[in-house]
Amino acid sequence: MIIKNPKPSYRRWLKKGAIIIFAVEGVCFAGSYFxxxxxxxxxxxxxxxxxxxxxxxxxxxxxxxxxxxxSNIREIDQVYWDHEKF
Known part of the structure; x- marks a missing residue:
């Protein structure tokens, strides 16, 4: 008969932790891109x-x-906003 050895509990926690970290990184990346x-x-x-x-x-x-x-977007914005005041 084959004896099954249970996997250590820390492996389960590491796997869940890695999944959570990857999910959080994905959400942060999507938010920063937005x-x-x-x-x-x-x-x-x-x-x-x-x-x-x-x-x-x-x-x-x-x-x-x-x-x-x-890149001159700073200057374009500044001119636009200065002109907008009048």
Whole structure:
């Protein structure tokens, strides 16, 4: 007769923990992509970030300038918002 040895309980916890970590990473990635997409496509959202979270908008602009040195979205937004005041 074959004797079955039960698997240690820590393996079950490790497996569940790994699944939870991967799920949380997936949700965080999807959320960050959604925020990046919204920031990248909506000037009004960038204005909201400028008024309420200027450090976040600065990181967005710096990242864009790092990836593409010809990026002038900061200047375009500033001209638009300055012109909007009048």
């Amino acid at each position: 925020l990046w997409y919204k920031t990248n496509t909506q000037r009004d959202f960038r204005k909201h970030l400028r008024d309420n979270y200027p450090a976040v908008l600065e990181v967005y602009y710096k990242t864009g300038e790092l990836i593409d040195s010809k």
